[in-house]
Structures are given as structure tokens and as C-alpha cells.
Amino acid sequence: MKVLVLISCSLLFLSGCKTANTTSVTGGSATGEKENLSATLVQATIGSLDTTSSSRVKLKDQGRRRVVTWDNGLNLLHASSLVIYYDSDQRASSWNVKLVGDKPLKEYAGASSVQNLGAWNGWKVSRLKGGLLEGTLVTQKGKQLEFYSNAYAVRYAGDLMRWVTKN
Numbered sequence: 001m002k003v004l005v006l007i008s009c010s011l012l013f014l015s016g017c018k019t020a021n022t023t024s025v026t027g028g029s030a031t032g033e034k035e036n037l038s039a040t041l042v043q044a045t046i047g048s049l050d051t052t053s054s055s056r057v058k059l060k061d062q063g064r065r066r067v068v069t070w071d072n073g074l075n076l077l078h079a080s081s082l083v084i085y086y087d088s089d090q091r092a093s094s095w096n097v098k099l100v101g102d103k104p105l106k107e108y109a110g111a112s113s114v115q116n117l118g119a120w121n122g123w124k125v126s127r128l129k130g131g132l133l134e135g136t137l138v139t140q141k142g143k144q145l146e147f148y149s150n151a152y153a154v155r156y157a158g159d160l161m162r163w164v165t166k167n
Contacts, residue, residue, distance in 0.1 A: 037103065038110025038132045040076055041147065044068075044084055045095045064088045065156065078102040090151060097147040105140055108147075109133060117163050125163050137163055 043049050047068075050056060054071040070082040079101040087094035105114055105126065112131035119125060123139040123146075137148040137160060153160040 037077060037108050038112070041097060041099075041108065042132050044082065045086070045097060045149075046092050058088075059085075077108075085152070085156070087152065087155065093149055094151040094155065095147075095149050096152050096157070097145075099145045099147070100143050101145060102143065105138060105145060108145060109138075114138075120159065120163070125160075127163070 050068055053068045055069045057067045059065045064087050065085055066088050068084045074082055079099050081100045083098040085096040109128050110131045112128035112133055115127045115129050117125045117127055123141045126138045128136045135150060137153055139146045148157060150164050153164050
């Protein structure tokens with residue numbers, strides 16, 4: 001239910017953006033950049049930006065998972081690469097975003113606060129509280145950020161299961 005509320009709020013937020021401040025993969029305004037970073041991530045997770053991707057692939061031997069990759073045109077995200085893994089039957093609620101970026105996690109989180117949960121295999125583990133990415137788990141090592149929806153973490157990243165239920 002929480003995921004449906006998040007998606008609904010995200011779509012309402014995105015539909016209310018002014019034309020001058022719409023988010024795109026190749027550009028955007030400096031005004032509200034923090035919000036644009038998280039809104040662009042949400043757009044990418046639900047498939048709105050797939051047409052600008054470098055490649056889309058169905059993974060073999062991985063059930064219903066697919067991968068979308070961007071190798072260029074990531075100016076607005078201040079990222080050098082973006083890869084999204086998702087369950088094709090539940091894309092809006094089951095996804096993993098791998099991002100190599102130049103901004104700190106707090107800026108990608110937008111209006112969210114970052115709750116530090118601990119460490120896992122050399123990665124810092126956090127949860128986002130509030131904002132468009134409410135409840136998202138994030139692992140971080142240097143400039144590498146990985147965002148996990150709870151549904152994706154439970155199904156495809158079993159090692160993160162203990163973090164899904166930790167408050």
C-alpha cells in the first residue's frame with residue numbers, strides 16, 4: 001500500500017511541475033535541482049525515461065528481471081552511469097537503481113532525510129525517510145549509489161533482507 005501511495009504522490013508531483021522546470025535526462029534548471037534529482041530517479045524507475053536509454057535487455061536465467069542502461073546524457077543527474085534492474089511484472093514497486101554520480105546521497109534523496117542503518121560488505125547502508133523515495137534502501141561506496149525498493153531487496157537481494165525490516 002505504501003508503494004502505491006508513493007507512486008501516486010510521485011505522479012502528482014511530476015504532473016504538477018512547470019514546463020520550465022520539467023526534468024529530463026539531458027538538462028534541467030538549477031532551481032529545485034535537489035527535487036529534480038529524486039524526481040528524475042522516480043521517472044527512471046517507472047520507465048518514463050526508457051526512450052533515452054542506451055540499452056534495454058531482458059536478463060537470461062533471472063526470471064522476470066530486465067535491465068535499462070544509460071551511458072550518456074545524464075547531465076541532470078550529475079552521473080556518469082545509470083543502470084536500473086526491475087521486475088517486469090512489478091516495475092513500479094520492484095527496482096534497483098545503480099548510479100555513479102557526482103552529488104552526495106542527500107542531494108539525490110531530494111526532500112528525504114537519510115537514516116544511517118549500518119554497514120554491509122564494505123557498503124554504507126541507509127534508508128530514505130520522506131520525499132518521493134520514502135522507504136528506499138540505499139547502499140553507498142564512494143560515488144557509487146544503489147537504491148533498492150523494498151520489494152526488490154526482498155526478492156532479488158536477500159543479503160539486504162535484514163535492512164528491509166529494520167527501522
